[in-house]
Amino acid sequence: MIKAVIFGAVVSAAIAIVIGSQGTSAGPLAIHPVAISDVRLFWSWPMFFSATGLFFALSLMQR
Numbered sequence: 018m019i020k021a022v023i024f025g026a027v028v029s030a031a032i033a034i035v036i037g038s039q040g041t042s043a044g045p046l047a048i049h050p051v052a053i054s055d056v057r058l059f060w061s062w063p064m065f066f067s068a069t070g071l072f073f074a075l076s077l078m079q080r
Contacts, residue, residue, distance in 0.1 A: 021076055025069030033059040 037048045037059030048061045 018073060021069050021073035024072040025065055028068040028072075029061055029065040030058070032064060033061045 033046075033048045036043045036046070037050065041048070043061075046061045046064050048059050048064075051058045051060045
């Protein structure tokens, strides 16, 4: 599960940065800017949970 969470976070952040930097929230993906100190990042919880579930299912199939 830990491996799936890491890959889910990486994929979610990569896609959210690409879509969020264009100025859109991408509808149901709900991408929103997050300000951490002086850095503005983009994040999407629905995309994080779906990517984590996808990678968890893939890791179960590899057993």
